[in-house]
Amino acid sequence: MKLVHLVPMLALLSLLGCIGDDFLLDTVDETVRITNPIDSLKVGDAYRFEATYFNKIGLEESQPITWTSSDPDVMTMSSDGLAIGESIGEASARAFTILNTGDTIRDELPVIVNADATSASLKGRTGALEATSSYILEGAFGLRDEGGGTLVLEFGEDYLASSSLPGLYIYLTNNPSTNSGALEIGEVTVFSGAHSYTITGGVSLTKYSHVLYYCKPFGVKVGEGEFDN
Amino acid sequence: MPAALAGGGWPQPKGHGYFKLSQWWVISDQHYTDTGLKDPNITSGIFNTSLYAEYGLTNKLTGVVYFPFFSRALINNVRSATTQELITPGDAINSLGDTDISLKYGIFAKNQLSVSLTGTLGVPLGIQGGIANNLQTGDGEWNQMLQVDAGISFPIGKINAYANAYGAFNNRTNGFSDEVRYGIEAGAPFLKDKLYVIMRLYGITSLKNGTTAGMVNSTSIFANNSEHLTFSPELNYFVNKNWGLSANAAIALRGRIIFSAPAYSAGVFFRLTPNS
Numbered sequence: 001m002k003l004v005h006l007v008p009m010l011a012l013l014s015l016l017g018c019i020g021d022d023f024l025l026d027t028v029d030e031t032v033r034i035t036n037p038i039d040s041l042k043v044g045d046a047y048r049f050e051a052t053y054f055n056k057i058g059l060e061e062s063q064p065i066t067w068t069s070s071d072p073d074v075m076t077m078s079s080d081g082l083a084i085g086e087s088i089g090e091a092s093a094r095a096f097t098i099l100n101t102g103d104t105i106r107d108e109l110p111v112i113v114n115a116d117a118t119s120a121s122l123k124g125r126t127g128a129l130e131a132t133s134s135y136i137l138e139g140a141f142g143l144r145d146e147g148g149g150t151l152v153l154e155f156g157e158d159y160l161a162s163s164s165l166p167g168l169y170i171y172l173t174n175n176p177s178t179n180s181g182a183l184e185i186g187e188v189t190v191f192s193g194a195h196s197y198t199i200t201g202g203v204s205l206t207k208y209s210h211v212l213y214y215c216k217p218f219g220v221k222v223g224e225g226e227f228d229n
Numbered sequence: 230m231p232a233a234l235a236g237g238g239w240p241q242p243k244g245h246g247y248f249k250l251s252q253w254w255v256i257s258d259q260h261y262t263d264t265g266l267k268d269p270n271i272t273s274g275i276f277n278t279s280l281y282a283e284y285g286l287t288n289k290l291t292g293v294v295y296f297p298f299f300s301r302a303l304i305n306n307v308r309s310a311t312t313q314e315l316i317t318p319g320d321a322i323n324s325l326g327d328t329d330i331s332l333k334y335g336i337f338a339k340n341q342l343s344v345s346l347t348g349t350l351g352v353p354l355g356i357q358g359g360i361a362n363n364l365q366t367g368d369g370e371w372n373q374m375l376q377v378d379a380g381i382s383f384p385i386g387k388i389n390a391y392a393n394a395y396g397a398f399n400n401r402t403n404g405f406s407d408e409v410r411y412g413i414e415a416g417a418p419f420l421k422d423k424l425y426v427i428m429r430l431y432g433i434t435s436l437k438n439g440t441t442a443g444m445v446n447s448t449s450i451f452a453n454n455s456e457h458l459t460f461s462p463e464l465n466y467f468v469n470k471n472w473g474l475s476a477n478a479a480i481a482l483r484g485r486i487i488f489s490a491p492a493y494s495a496g497v498f499f500r501l502t503p504n505s
Contacts, residue, residue: 019319023310134266164263217363219271
């Protein structure tokens with residue numbers, strides 16, 4: 001065999017490096033989430049609740065959602081989510097959906113029916129980061145509604161992240177296993193101390209369940225933080 | 230005559246040479262993190278088809294070239310294990326690879342000991358690309374490396390074995406940290422000098438004086454501040470007087486910011502001796 005024949009043969013070995021498939025374990029629990037919670041409902045007032053169904057990979061999916069009240073004497077509820085305060089007391093708004101498997105998934109929100117006012121106190125959510133890799137990631141965070149369709153994601157002085165990863169990005173997501181379907185906030189450029197990100201575009205405060213740190217080039221999940229509220 | 234087939238403290242005598250055509254590859258689904266532990270990553274690979282050449286310009290001065298004339302980097306598709314749907318498409322790039330051009334000068338040779346000094350210029354012929362710009366066939370920087378090798382040959386019974394040690398300083402540019410490189414090597418011929426068995430232990434320590442790894446969008450084996458200590462056995466078999474086959478594996482014993490899977494190479498070499 002001549003040397004000239006070996007060159008293309010060895011180059012051909014490179015082409016044997018074909019692109020294969022990696023399978024990501026990305027199953028999450030299916031959920032129904034009430035996305036516009038209130039704390040109190042004034043007797044005589046009406047309030048339309050909204051809820052979203054997230055499928056087994058954490059993506060929003062159209063699914064019939066039915067509503068009921070835990071105590072119709074206190075708060076009546078139409079099947080499409082319209083609540084009316086009937087008398088002073090406490091009742092829960094219940095949203096549920098029945099899957100093809102026959103399983104029922106629900107969310108429940110306690111509401112105080114009073115004589116004063118209808119109000120929502122949820123202006124912000126909090127959580128804590130934890131590393132799910134051997135890279136450093138820790139610290140508390142909060143997501144605040146600034147109004148006007150703007151959210152602010154804030155990290156405290158105890159925030160610490162590894163600066164060793166190229167292409168580390170931060171996301172809001174309902175599936176912390178992957179950045180697929182997640183809202184990309186931006187590339188991480190601060191690796192310690194207090195800082196914040198402004199999120200515009202009318203993202204709902206309650207749409208996402210987790211903050212995710214993910215290294216894009218390596219495809220490495222670095223860590224996550226679940227909202228406590 | 231050099232005790233080693235190639236490299237080490239021995240320059241090639243004038244008119245002598247060593248040429249090797251080889252395929253090198255690494256495929257890894259995990260990497261060493263900055264803490265030295267292993268974490269998973271999307272399966273990625275690099276394949277280099279290269280020519281390595283040493284030629285004795287004089288008895289003391291040897292020209293050395295490492296030229297990966299075909300380099301391929303790839304990353305796998307990522308599919309949902311839940312739905313089987315494609316989450317992130319895989320990708321691949323093909324190009325020339327980063328090339329090293331060196332001059333080795335024999336500064337001392339007495340009895341069985343030989344010491345040489347090698348200056349290397351790293352030429353960034355590799356590229357960074359791909360749909361997500363996350364694939365590399367090079368680091369994109371010109372580096373300059375100065376290396377001192379000291380080799381000694383010695384008999385073990387009827388076998389003429391050798392050992393070599395080196396230390397090097399690699400000055401890197403474009404925000405990459407400088408490196409200290411080091412290694413030891415021992416080899417010996419068997420089967421009437423037809424089979425050369427070589428064992429190597431070598432490593433890289435980053436001085437971490439560049440930008441952080443997070444600021445340089447390089448991955449795989451090209452990440453900034455990467456470090457490793459690697460054990461590498463090699464077999465070289467002469468099929469006739471000048472031609473031979475070579476196979477090598479490189480196993481990282483520890484590392485930081487680098488693939489953790491073994492790398493392999495296989496190739497054909499030609500030893501040029503006068504009148505051959």
